[in-house]
Structures are given as C-alpha cells and as structure tokens.
Amino acid sequence: MTTFTFARTDNSVVGRWWWTVDRWAILALTVLIVMGMVLTLAASPAVAERIHVDPFHFVRRQVIFLVPSVIVMFGISLMSPEQVRRFAALAFLGALAALAATLVIGAEIKGSRRWIGVGALSVQPSEFVKPTFVVVSGWLLAERQRHPGFPGGILSAGAYLVVVAILLMQPDFGQTMLLSMMWGVQLFVAGLPIVIVLALAAAGTVGAVGAYFLLPHVASRIDRFLNPEAGDNYQTERAFDAFVSGGVWGRGPGEGTVKRILPDAHTDFIFAVAGEEFGMVACLVLVGIFAFIVLRLLSRLFKENDPFVLYAGVGLVAQFGLQAFINIGVNLNLLPAKGMTLPFISYGGSSMVALAFGMGMLLALTRSRPGVGGFGGYR
Template sequence: MKKYFKEFDYPLFITYFLLSVFGLVMIYSAGMMSAVNRNQGEPELFYKKQLLNVSIGLIFFAVGVTIPYKKYAKKRAMQLLIGSTAVLLLAVHFIGVSPGNSGAQSWLDLWKVRFQPSEYAKLTTIICLSVFLANLDKRGTIDSIKSYKPFVFLFAALIFSLYLEPDMGAILLFGTIVLIIILSSNISMKTISKGLILLTPFIIIGVIVAISKGLLTEKRLGRLSAFTNPFEDAENFGLQIINGYYAIGLGGVQGAGLGQSVMKLGYIPEPHTDFIMAIISEELGAVGVLIVLGGLGFIVLRAFVIGIRSRDPLARLMAIGIGSWIGVQTFVNIGGLSGLIPLTGVTLPFISYGGTSLVFLSFAMGLLINISMFVKKERKTI
C-alpha cells in the first residue's frame, strides 16, 4: 500500500475535512438555541456531540482509505456486508426508536450510541451493487435478465424494510443511487428497458398497496400541499418552508454575520439538522451557500472523474456510486429547502448534525480516495 499512498488525493481530503469543520462551526451557531431549550442543556451541546462525530469520522476515513477497494469483492466480505445490513434493518423494527417528531422508527440505541441503519445500508448497497455488476461484466452475463434475480430480491427487501419504518426520503435516495450505478455499468439500454417493463407491474402494485395501507399520512399530505403552495397552510405544514425562505431572503449576498441568525431562535425547528442551509444563507449569505455547494460539487465531480478514468469496472461503479450518494442527497436537501421538491428530512452531507451520516460518509470518502490512488497508479503504469 505504501506505493499507492504516494498518489494520495489531497484536494479531495482537504475539501472533505474543511466541509466537516465548516459544518461543525455552523452546528454550533445554528443549534445554540435548540440545545438550550432541550432539557435546559448547554449551548455547546450539539457542537460537542458533532465534534466527537467528526473525530470518529476521521477514524472511519482512515479505515476506508487503508483497505484496498478490491477486498470488498471477496465472497466473505460480501456476505458480511449483506448479512450485517439485513440484521440491522430487521432489528430496527423490533427495538428501534423514533427520536423527536420524525415519526419514523429508524434508529437503534446500542450501548448509549444512537445509530441509523439506513445510513450504513447506503454504503453497503453501493459497494455490493458495484461488486455484483462488476462480476456480471467479468463473466459476460451483464445483459442477462436472469442474472439480476438475487439483487432484485435483496433490493425489494431493503425498500420494504424502509417503507415499514417508514422512511420515504431514504427510499427516494436508494432508488436514485441504484439507478445511476446501473446506468454507469456496461449494461445495455435494451436490457434496462426489458427490466423496467418486467418491474413496472410490481411497482404499480407496490404503490397501490402502500397508499391503501396508509402511506399518505396527514403529515405527508401536508408536506405535499406545502410543496405546491406553502402559503396556503402558513400556520402549519407550510411554516417551516416559509421561514426557510425568510432566512434566505434576510441573508442576501453577504449575510447578517456568523451567529446573527434570527430564524434559528424558534422559527425553524431543529435548524442544525436538515434546514441548516437556511441558517448558512441567513448568516453568511449567498457567499456561504456557494462555498458549501462548491465544496460538495467538487467532491461529486471528482468522484465521477475518478470513475470515468478507471479501467476497472468495480472502481468505476464504486466511485460513481459514492459521488451519486453525495450529489443526490445534496439535491434532495436543497430541493426541499428551496421548494423544488417536497420536504423529506434528508440531511446535508458533512454539514448537518448527525453522527451516523457523517461517520459513514467519512468512510465513503476514505474508500473514494483509496480508489483514486489505485486509479492514479494504474494510469502511470500504462
């Protein structure tokens, strides 16, 4: 591995690290009032917890960057990833908790550590699907519909588990990421079309059953209504979106100054989580927003470039999968805040408060840099 570390991707690491530190600062600023109001806590409550999360994330990053990405293609590694994901997603339905007002039983409390299995599942899905498609490509059966039965079964089980929580934001993310990885493989459009035709009846039945079983709860219908016109329900479901608009408007170009947000003083609930970009906009203006989006955009583009440059299908799919994860999650978060799509409660990568998300994104960044090192070394040997 020493010869590969000479190709360490410093720009990628520096961007990831600075975004995590920037998120730490903004969590301190945005979460002060929420921390004080929560059981008369101290203002630094969320900051201290996220500082610990960043530290653990760096350890996971080191693990991700050290283990060669090809190790994940081994049978035992695949069995461990799939098995552990299945156990955790199953456990959440029996001993899971629903923190705050999320309404979703999607967390586990393990030895005083709160853990969200769906975040782990994002990482394992990217790795396992990449290995699966790369193996099909190697065997020359990537265009055989029958070859996809194991994946379709496992993915259907994953989506069903997320529906039972329920976590619609995660389902949207998983579906989009998986589609991007499949489109990035060597599978032909003819095979993709056949697969979609075969799956369409099952998708329609699934949607009908989900709706009939209470998928469209009052809260979700309210979010859909607020998405179309938040001002029609300004006192209820539209309130958070409207206050987010106010925060963006108050910030202007340069912002009111770090720590000077008004909307975090009870107008936006839990502003340090999925609505943290509204506080960034208010305090640091369009400049702060562009810095965050620029950093995240750089990571996404670099991940895609790494994937495109690789001659190894496994490296290509893993890199593009990680880039898709960060890119899609950023779009869903900003889209909900700006009114482009309905609110889902999805956090902003590296910036929002949340240990599970940051830790596994950190591991993914380590894996991405590991792939980058191998790709650079590979290109030098041509």
C-alpha cells in the first residue's frame, strides 16, 4: 500500500505549499468543518420539517456550498502575499459594489436589505466585504509605515467610513460593530498614536449610543438583554435552557428538543444544539479549536517582519475569533442578539464561502517564506 506524500525537494506549486503552509491550522479547520457538518445534520432536519421541505434540505445545500468553499480556500492559500493583496483589492471593489447594490435591488427581510438574489441563491455581500476590507486596510497601513508620506491611515479610514455608511443604511448594526472591532485591532497593532486610538474609541461610543436612539431594532435588542422582562427573549432563553438540559455529556445525538422550537437552530443558535445533544464537553472542545486556530496563527504572524502580512493577517484572525466569540456569547446569553454565524459551524452559503476566502488568504499569509524578511516588497 502506497502513501501519498510530497518530498521536500518537490518544487511543484502544491509541493511547496505543503511544506510551507501551517498544517496544524489546516487540521484544526478540517476538524471544525467536520463538526459543523455533524451539527448541521443534527439541527437542520427539524427546521426543514417546520417549513415543509425535505428533512435533509439544509444538509444537502451545506454540502453544495462546502465543496466550492474548500476549493476556494485551497486555491487562495497557494497565493503569495503580493497575489493576496491584488486579489483582495479587486474582490473588495466587487464586494463593495454589491453591498451598495443591496440598497437598491436587495430583498427586504425583517426590515433590512442585506441580500441580493443570484439565480436560485441569495448572497450577503457584507460577508465578503469583511475579509477583503481588512486585507486592503492592512496594505494601506503597511504602505504608511514603509513610506511615511503615504496617507495610508487616511485612506484606510476613508474605506472604513464608506463600508460602515452602507452597512448602517441597510441597516446591519451587528456587522458594523464586528467590522469596527476588526479595524480597531489592526490600528492597535499598526501602532497608531494613542490620541487617534482614543478619538476612534470615542467616535465608536458615540456611534453606539446614536444607534440605540436612532435604530429601534438595536434599542429593542439591548433593552431585552439588559432587562429580560422588557420584551420577547424567546430564542436566547430557550438556547440557555438547552445548555442546562444537556449538562456535561449531553442528552445524546438526535435527542435534543431545542432544535424543534428555535427558528434559527441551524444558524445563529447551532451552538445551543451542540450543548444540548453533546454537552458541555463538546462545547469546550469547539471553543478550544477556535482558540487553537486563533493563537496558532497569531503566533506565526507575530514572527513576521513584513508589515502587510502582519496587519492583514491580524485583521483576518480578529474577524474569525471575534465572530466566534460573539456567536457563542449570544448563545450563552452573555451578549445581545447579533445575528452572527459561528464560523464553519452554522448553516449558510455566503458565510461559508466568505470564511473560506478569509481563511485562504490567512493561510497564504502565514506560510513559511525562507529568506524573506525586513520591510521589502511582497513575495
């Protein structure tokens, strides 16, 4: 029986990729994707039955999205940092145009225009704006460091304000907050003067207060979180009950009940399904995998001398980690409801493919590049 492997002397594109990519991160992502399929299989049939479609409707669609997502992630991870920069710049312009188009041709769902129909599919452009924006922002901030006269910080802020303005017009306050936190992490790592950081933090605070008073759905969510008796907290309360019901080891595969009553059991609240059917142990394993990926990739990034790789990579790691943190926090009733998916676990085509875009770029940026150092050009 022969074993498929690559020799260290293999100079093919795939051979070089195999010996330079972070294989531990790939293994952890693979485990995460497999767990996501298992949980989709556990949570989605009950949801499908409620809306009178085939029980495995969502499972099949998730597999359909998973195949191109894996191909996209692998293909992008083969790129050099320069190719990642160029790809992200073009993708950002396309995603930004699609994001603006939602205000005109987007379908209105629950009072927001966030989706564009593409044939039989619906695409959420904001999912693709997030990873491409932080890479473009990382490039601008890196150019500012390489060439002190280059207005990289101003251009990065301008791109941020354009994206946020469109998101708030949809409106999508959850994605706005996530994007703001991702950008804030980038600015912190880029070493912007403390005065600017404090000014941005103050602006964010003012924006959050303004959203509370100007956007009724934001105020409603915050009020319900701070005072559960002030409104309907059905989903978050049932999700918390699911963790209590599951205990340490869970009720067993297929034995959960929360998926039969939660409308978003296969998307925003799939972590609650994991807690009820597989218990606290499985939830801690999931959290541990997310933490491992974040810390593993950060450890590689902080060894980088190339500012573009560092700033863009940190932004992508921040998106992955913060999105997981927010989703889990909402499921545990520690944060107000945000409508945020759990990366590679929740059902969702746009989310899956967009995360593959982001992780593909991150794997490409964290590949070993012997002989590359300092603040030279991209390679």
